[in-house]
Amino acid sequence: MRVFRLASLGLGALAASVTSVEEVRAESLSFYGTPGLVDMPTAGRLGDGNLAFTTSTYGPVVRNTLTFQISPRLLGSFRYAAQGPFLRPDSEFYDRSFDLHFLLREEDDVWPAIALGLRDFGGTGIYSGEYLVASKWVTPRLQLTGGIGWGRFAGRGAMDNPLGILDERFDVRPELDTRTGEVTFDQWFRGDAALFGGVQWKVTDQLTFVAEYSSDTYPRESRFALEEQSSPYNFGLSYRFKSGADLGLYSLYGNKVGFRFSYVIDPARPRVPGGQEVAPPALLPRATVASQSWNLSAPGRRVIGAREVLRGRLAEQGVRLTGYSAHGDRAQVRIENLAYHASAQAVGRTARVMANTLDAGIERFDVTLTERGVPITTITVRRADLEELEHDLEGAWHSLARAEIADAFGTTRAAQVPGVFPRFSWGFSPYTAVSLFDPDEPFRYELGVQLDAAWEPRSGMIFSGRLRKELTGNIGSATRRSDSVLPHVRSDSVLYARESDIAISHLTGEYFFRPGDDLFGRFTFGYLEPMFAGASAEVLWYPAQSRLALGAELNYAAQRDYDQLFGLRDYDVWTGHVSAYYDLGHGYHGQLDVGRYLAGDWGATITLDRRFDNGVKVGAFATFTDVSFDDFGEGSFDKGIFVEVPLSWLTGQPSRRVVGQTIRPILRDGGARLSVRNRLYGVVAPHRGTHLDNGWGKFLR
Amino acid sequence: MIRWRALFLAAAVVSVAGCGGYGVGSEGPPTPAQARAQATARFAGLLNAGAPALQVALERDETSTIALREVSRGGVDSFVSSDGVALKLRRGMLVGTAGLGADMMGSNVADSLALVTTGRSGVAERFHSFLDGENRAVTRSYVCIITPKGGRGIEVGTRDEQLRQVTTRLVQEDCKSLDQEFSNLYWLASGSGRIVQSRQWAGDFTGPIVLRAVLD
Numbered sequence: 001m002r003v004f005r006l007a008s009l010g011l012g013a014l015a016a017s018v019t020s021v022e023e024v025r026a027e028s029l030s031f032y033g034t035p036g037l038v039d040m041p042t043a044g045r046l047g048d049g050n051l052a053f054t055t056s057t058y059g060p061v062v063r064n065t066l067t068f069q070i071s072p073r074l075l076g077s078f079r080y081a082a083q084g085p086f087l088r089p090d091s092e093f094y095d096r097s098f099d100l101h102f103l104l105r106e107e108d109d110v111w112p113a114i115a116l117g118l119r120d121f122g123g124t125g126i127y128s129g130e131y132l133v134a135s136k137w138v139t140p141r142l143q144l145t146g147g148i149g150w151g152r153f154a155g156r157g158a159m160d161n162p163l164g165i166l167d168e169r170f171d172v173r174p175e176l177d178t179r180t181g182e183v184t185f186d187q188w189f190r191g192d193a194a195l196f197g198g199v200q201w202k203v204t205d206q207l208t209f210v211a212e213y214s215s216d217t218y219p220r221e222s223r224f225a226l227e228e229q230s231s232p233y234n235f236g237l238s239y240r241f242k243s244g245a246d247l248g249l250y251s252l253y254g255n256k257v258g259f260r261f262s263y264v265i266d267p268a269r270p271r272v273p274g275g276q277e278v279a280p281p282a283l284l285p286r287a288t289v290a291s292q293s294w295n296l297s298a299p300g301r302r303v304i305g306a307r308e309v310l311r312g313r314l315a316e317q318g319v320r321l322t323g324y325s326a327h328g329d330r331a332q333v334r335i336e337n338l339a340y341h342a343s344a345q346a347v348g349r350t351a352r353v354m355a356n357t358l359d360a361g362i363e364r365f366d367v368t369l370t371e372r373g374v375p376i377t378t379i380t381v382r383r384a385d386l387e388e389l390e391h392d393l394e395g396a397w398h399s400l401a402r403a404e405i406a407d408a409f410g411t412t413r414a415a416q417v418p419g420v421f422p423r424f425s426w427g428f429s430p431y432t433a434v435s436l437f438d439p440d441e442p443f444r445y446e447l448g449v450q451l452d453a454a455w456e457p458r459s460g461m462i463f464s465g466r467l468r469k470e471l472t473g474n475i476g477s478a479t480r481r482s483d484s485v486l487p488h489v490r491s492d493s494v495l496y497a498r499e500s501d502i503a504i505s506h507l508t509g510e511y512f513f514r515p516g517d518d519l520f521g522r523f524t525f526g527y528l529e530p531m532f533a534g535a536s537a538e539v540l541w542y543p544a545q546s547r548l549a550l551g552a553e554l555n556y557a558a559q560r561d562y563d564q565l566f567g568l569r570d571y572d573v574w575t576g577h578v579s580a581y582y583d584l585g586h587g588y589h590g591q592l593d594v595g596r597y598l599a600g601d602w603g604a605t606i607t608l609d610r611r612f613d614n615g616v617k618v619g620a621f622a623t624f625t626d627v628s629f630d631d632f633g634e635g636s637f638d639k640g641i642f643v644e645v646p647l648s649w650l651t652g653q654p655s656r657r658v659v660g661q662t663i664r665p666i667l668r669d670g671g672a673r674l675s676v677r678n679r680l681y682g683v684v685a686p687h688r689g690t691h692l693d694n695g696w697g698k699f700l701r
Numbered sequence: 702m703i704r705w706r707a708l709f710l711a712a713a714v715v716s717v718a719g720c721g722g723y724g725v726g727s728e729g730p731p732t733p734a735q736a737r738a739q740a741t742a743r744f745a746g747l748l749n750a751g752a753p754a755l756q757v758a759l760e761r762d763e764t765s766t767i768a769l770r771e772v773s774r775g776g777v778d779s780f781v782s783s784d785g786v787a788l789k790l791r792r793g794m795l796v797g798t799a800g801l802g803a804d805m806m807g808s809n810v811a812d813s814l815a816l817v818t819t820g821r822s823g824v825a826e827r828f829h830s831f832l833d834g835e836n837r838a839v840t841r842s843y844v845c846i847i848t849p850k851g852g853r854g855i856e857v858g859t860r861d862e863q864l865r866q867v868t869t870r871l872v873q874e875d876c877k878s879l880d881q882e883f884s885n886l887y888w889l890a891s892g893s894g895r896i897v898q899s900r901q902w903a904g905d906f907t908g909p910i911v912l913r914a915v916l917d
Contacts, residue, residue, distance in 0.1 A: 269834040272802040273906060274832030274834070274836055278739075278784075278786075280799060282774070282789075284772055318730030387774075390777075393808060395838075396806060613836050614834060614836050653733045654733075700806060701804060
């Protein structure tokens with residue numbers, strides 16, 4: 001045993017030295033925001049799941065890139081570039097592009113890492129190019145890179161395509177005949193090819209020097225925006241701060257100075273891991289609980305009942321008690337989790353407050369999570385397990401293994417706590433909205449205040465509304481008008497912003513209910529969203545421990561007036577979808593919606609996202625309908641990416657709020673879905689299946 | 702322990718502004734400030750009741766505070782500070798934290814405790830689980846070498862704010878895992894064998910905590 005332990009200490013020292021080398025190799029990002037030198041790529045990658053924001057400037061060419069390491073080997077980027085005067089000398093040109101970068105093999109002692117990349121594979125094509133690149137760290141601090149590129153990469157020193165040996169078709173790159181948004185399959189790896197390469201030297205852990213031979217000659221940028229290059233060589237120095245910020249200064253093509261700023265975030269590492277909220281109550285010895293006054297005297301003589309004590313103590317924990325009963329050795333409660341991003345934490349705190357409050361003879365606690373008034377999942381916890389596991393080394397996992405988790409339909413007989421309904425709530429808050437990528441003004445915003453109010457006459461029934469008043473902003477001052485040949489279901493957003501003053505964002509009645517085992521239902525009617533009024537009905541099937549959920553939704557929607565008050569326009573439509581939601585495991589999640597969209601078009605939306613157990617979510621979606629790419633207009637089809645971050649991730653304090661942004665390269669009328677609030681999957685999922693399990697680490701926190 | 706929280710409040714305000722929602726006028730969850738105020742009230746109650754006290758100092762941000770024993774159950778003493786941070790000790794050895802970030806969720810320190818309290822040298826294994834950035838409790842094991850360092854006279858504060866000379870035995874514990882290492886120090890009162898002062902590691906995020914008993 002002694003020998004083994006000493007050996008493991010030696011191993012520890014070895015592992016420590018390996019880790020420090022890894023840290024030295026924090027990835028350098030290029031002007032395109034992907035692993036690279038200056039303009040040329042390397043066969044690198046970011047840490048799994050990392051997000052990187054990069055801004056770089058080369059004269060008037062400014063590129064803003066959001067890069068996500070989708071899986072350990074696959075990296076995707078979205079880029080918005082200002083090209084300066086490009087097509088004509090007097091007008092700014094903006095371009096959106098998507099990249100993929102795939103690590104084919106990892107570096108080992110002898111062989112280099114090899115990566116394959118597709119740059120701008122689905123945009124207007126001005127950056128279109130493909131590459132195959134190899135990189136090798138020849139010393140722990142010096143990396144050599146060499147590669148071959150096609151398309152834009154074949155600008156300098158172009159040679160015949162070596163792939164021509166395989167097939168003559170590779171010799172010629174066809175003219176770009178795709179519209180924006182189409183994938184340019186027929187161009188990939190075709191036409192001339194050229195070689196590029198460079199070195200990267202980590203001078204210190206923070207300071208990096210790069211030098212490259214670039215095969216990109218910027219032919220189109222050189223017409224108006226940039227002077228002719230005087231050299232193919234680029235050099236740069238960059239400094240990485242501990243915060244994840246990375247600042248670089250570059251000499252570009254012999255006659256320009258360039259800058260780059262990058263910021264890399266690891267969603268798995270919030271600033272305060274696990275949160276810093278106030279500690280939960282420690283479990284009291286059962287004898288102490290038994291001697292509390294409400295557990296002592298005869299029921300008729302109690303000054304205050306156990307239920308009221310429980311209600312007050314749960315409120316302190318940010319949990320609202322809506323139902324309670326105690327019979328024999330079993331106590332049942334229905335709760336609303338108001339405070340915690342992880343439902344498991346609300347359940348854990350509730351169970352411990354019950355153990356500290358309720359009669360010592362009660363052995364089982366049934367905690368039912370409710371949302372929008374409907375019971376969703378019931379977690380049964382034994383009091384003895386709580387007591388045994390509170391100080392256990394692996395209390396969280398053991399408590400998950402010992403808890404019973406079941407659908408709440410029909411399981412709870414807890415009587416409604418008096419005074420919970422009817423309920424009225426309201427609030428004032430500021431809001432922001434942004435509109436991106438208008439060529440006249442790429443960033444438009446709106447700042448204002450909103451008033452929310454909700455009245456819940458009984459469980460599951462909610463009448464609510466939101467008024468918004470813009471205080472300042474420039475979304476409504478856009479001059480571009482929709483040229484869509486489809487019904488203008490989304491593309492008149494500027495008119496909605498311009499014509500409204502005090503706007504009703506929504507004014508609805510909602511009813512949530514449980515039609516049966518594993519089933520959830522919703523009706524919504526009224527002014528559903530800023531652009532549509534109508535009625536919506538939805539049903540969702542979602543078993544308690546299932547990875548799969550299925551839903552169906554039917555809506556009648558009438559378009560609202562631009563002033564966003566009570567009037568309607570003369571466009572109405574029946575729309576609806578059947579949906580499948582699937583937890584793919586390892587944090588990946590897929591959703592498929594098939595049905596009819598607002599413009600009357602039929603099709604499907606596929607959504608894929610990666611979610612971290614702390615709630616950070618990064619994903620992408622695309623919608624294909626029977627609207628032709630021509631009729632759709634610029635962009636060809638609806639698509640976008642989204643990022644969601646729980647407030648608790650940012651602050652380390654408990655909160656159920658999530659801040660998020662969906663970025664669409666362009667919003668048009670094809671493939672547009674009604675944005676009715678509180679779709680059932682979003683209501684149910686946080687208290688269900690793997691979502692509940694994944695937050696279980698916070699059960700005892 | 703107030704100071705390290707102030708940092709995050711500014712960020713919170715900015716972000717809340719970004720998303721809107723019900724705020725004023727509704728029955729909502731306690732704000733972080735309200736939650737701390739509740740903890741302070743609990744603390745005041747314990748103080749009046751004369752609960753056993755610990756001086757606590759964090760090396761990370763050079764803050765110090767008093768924690769009072771709220772509950773003793775199953776051999777573990779739970780201490781809370783006035784702003785709601787909890788520390789769990791088993792016979793003076795740190796086995797849990799709550800409210801510091803990357804909290805120590807559970808521990809098995811039986812081997813170390815046996816050697817330290819009996820003043821023997823030897824090798825012990827100890828285990829801790831910490832909450833990580835994805836809210837998972839991750840269990841780590843450490844191999845520790847325990848070395849008695851002999852007698853030390855130290856000064857320990859008393860409840861009526863006097864300093865009292867205490868003769869102690871100092872014991873050092875050096876622990877390593879594959880990628881972490883730390884050293885704990887324990888000062889045990891001669892006679893009673895109680896740990897009256899210690900410097901104990903509370904995880905990578907929090908670092909070492911200095912604990913000193915307040916004598917009656």
